[in-house]
Amino acid sequence: MNCPYCNHWNIPGADTCENCRQDLAELDHPQASSKVEASMMESTLAKLNLKPTCIVTPDTKVGEVVAILQERKFGCALVGDVSNIVGIFSERDVLIRLADRYEESINLPISEFMTLNPEMLDINTPIAYALNRMSIGDFRHLPITKNGQLEGIISLRAMLSFLSEWYPDLIKSKMEPA
Amino acid sequence: MDLRFALENETVADVGYQPPATVQKDETIQSTVARMRREKYGCILILEGEKFCGIFTERDFLNRVLGKENLNDRPISDVMTSKPTIAIEDIYIHEALNLLHKNGIRHLPLIDDQHRPVGTISVKRAVNFLADYHPTTVYNLPPEPETIPAARDGG
Numbered sequence: 001m002n003c004p005y006c007n008h009w010n011i012p013g014a015d016t017c018e019n020c021r022q023d024l025a026e027l028d029h030p031q032a033s034s035k036v037e038a039s040m041m042e043s044t045l046a047k048l049n050l051k052p053t054c055i056v057t058p059d060t061k062v063g064e065v066v067a068i069l070q071e072r073k074f075g076c077a078l079v080g081d082v083s084n085i086v087g088i089f090s091e092r093d094v095l096i097r098l099a100d101r102y103e104e105s106i107n108l109p110i111s112e113f114m115t116l117n118p119e120m121l122d123i124n125t126p127i128a129y130a131l132n133r134m135s136i137g138d139f140r141h142l143p144i145t146k147n148g149q150l151e152g153i154i155s156l157r158a159m160l161s162f163l164s165e166w167y168p169d170l171i172k173s174k175m176e177p178a
Numbered sequence: 179m180d181l182r183f184a185l186e187n188e189t190v191a192d193v194g195y196q197p198p199a200t201v202q203k204d205e206t207i208q209s210t211v212a213r214m215r216r217e218k219y220g221c222i223l224i225l226e227g228e229k230f231c232g233i234f235t236e237r238d239f240l241n242r243v244l245g246k247e248n249l250n251d252r253p254i255s256d257v258m259t260s261k262p263t264i265a266i267e268d269i270y271i272h273e274a275l276n277l278l279h280k281n282g283i284r285h286l287p288l289i290d291d292q293h294r295p296v297g298t299i300s301v302k303r304a305v306n307f308l309a310d311y312h313p314t315t316v317y318n319l320p321p322e323p324e325t326i327p328a329a330r331d332g333g
Contacts, residue, residue, distance in 0.1 A: 036181070037312050063245075070241055091236040094244065096218065099211050102244055128312070135309040140302070156301045157282070163308045164279055170185050170272040171279055 001027065036166045040128040045121060045144055048130075048162055050152030053078055053143070058086060058111035062098065065089060065110045075155070076141050079114050082150045085143055087114030092140070120145055131159055181311040185272040193271065193307055195288060195297040198223045203231055203255035207243060210234065210254045221285045223295045224258045230295040232258035233287055264289055267296050271307070274299050 001012050004027070008019035015025050054068055055078045065077050069091070076090035089110055097113050098105060105113070119137060121130055123146040134142060134156060141153045164171035199219045201210050203226050214222055214236075224232040234254055242257040243249055249257070263281050265274060267288045277286055278301055286299045 034181075040312065066240070066244060070244075073241075075237070091240050092220065094240050095211070095236045096215055098244070099215050099239065131305070131309050131312075135306050138302075156305050157279075157284075159305050160275065160279055160301055160308070163305075164275060167182065167185060167272070170182070171275050 036163070037128075039166070040131065041126050043127050044124045045127060045130055045154060046123050048127065048154050048158045050123075050144060050154060051158070053141075053150075053153045055079070055081065055085070055150065056110060057081070058114075059109045061107050062102075062110055062113060063106035066094065066098075066102075069094070076153070077110075078118075078143055078150065078153075079110055083148055085118065085120060085150060087111065087116050088118040088141065088143070089114040090141065118143060120150075122146070123151055127159075127162060130154065134159060181308070184311065185275070186270065188271050189268045190265075190271060190274050190288065190299055191267050195267075195299050195303065198287070198295040198297050200225050200295060201254060202226070203258070204253045206251050207254050207257060208250040211239060211243065214239075220300070221298065223287055223298070224254055225295070229293045230264065230287060230289050231255070232260040233262045233285065234258040235285060237284075262287065265299075266290070275304055278304055 001014075001024075002009055003017035003020060003022060003024065005022040006017060006020040008017055010018055010024065016022065017024055053076065054072065054074055056065055056068070058079050060079075068074065069077060076088055078085050079087035079089060087110075093113060093115060119133065119139065120143045121133070123144050130142060133139065141155055143153050144151050199214075199217065199222045201213065201222055201224060203224045210222060213219070221233055221235040223230060224234060232255065234257065238257060238259060263277055263283055264287045265277060267290060269288070274286055277283070278299070284301050287295055288297045288299060290296050
């Protein structure tokens with residue numbers, strides 16, 4: 001990259017210009033190039049539509065958790081308590097880990113089937129960072145905490161919904177008639 | 179390229195979609211589910227001959243199959259969603275996003291002019307597509323931006 005002050009070439013990521021010693025660190029900060037980007041960097045997860053979710057204790061029986069998911073149409077259940085989530089159990093886990101042995105597993109604790117220590121983000125995190133994590137980490141649900149307490153989950157759909165608000169003429173919201 | 183331009187002018191075929199996982203509609207529920215588990219498919223498209231006739235997803239497995247008696251040898255067509263929302267493969271991206279968003283669905287099956295399935299577009303693919311249009315913002319951002327010192331010494 002070329003130094004904006006003296007046009008001397010420096011290796012990418014250099015903190016200062018080799019030639020004139022000007023500070024180059026600032027150049028590495030991501031800059032928003034559009035209003036959408038600015039909004040993603042400045043808005044926090046509080047702006048997204050957080051969904052309520054259910055929390056079960058690690059010793060809850062598999063059968064009970066499945067019944068909750070079925071009845072309340074949740075895509076996942078969190079395991080632990082409000083201030084200490086230790087696992088997540090999703091529709092995907094139902095298919096992958098439970099499908100062939102549901103009958104014999106029905107009375108086993110959910111802790112044997114859950115995904116341990118799911119990644120969680122604080123509600124004051126910028127939306128852009130959460131989008132990055134969901135995109136790279138292959139997460140469908142991301143539990144969100146506020147002051148260390150579980151506040152809800154965000155889904156890929158909430159993210160799609162946020163992004164589509166920027167193109168209301170192209171992507172209509174669910175509320176409007178088709 | 180600008181995201182708005184891409185949404186309006188590129189088709190789902192331009193950005194690429196997953197090839198479809200398919201089974202015939204008389205396949206048993208047991209073997210369909212076994213295949214989904216083995217291959218880690220979140221959804222599978224159901225065929226009648228060569229033509230698309232329905233979709234079966236993880237959610238359908240949870241809500242319609244798990245815990246129900248004597249379903250294993252029944253055909254998958256008993257528990258699939260027939261006549262789901264579908265789209266043709268040269269649909270524009272904004273139209274595909276519209277369908278996913280408005281209908282609250284996770285997978286959109288794509289078909290050709292002979293009604294044969296050619297692939298699926300998922301919400302995940304859609305979100306990745308949108309994220310890819312903001313590469314600098316999305317991929318270079320630290321979790322707490324204020325922790326980057328404004329000056330070299332942090333002062």
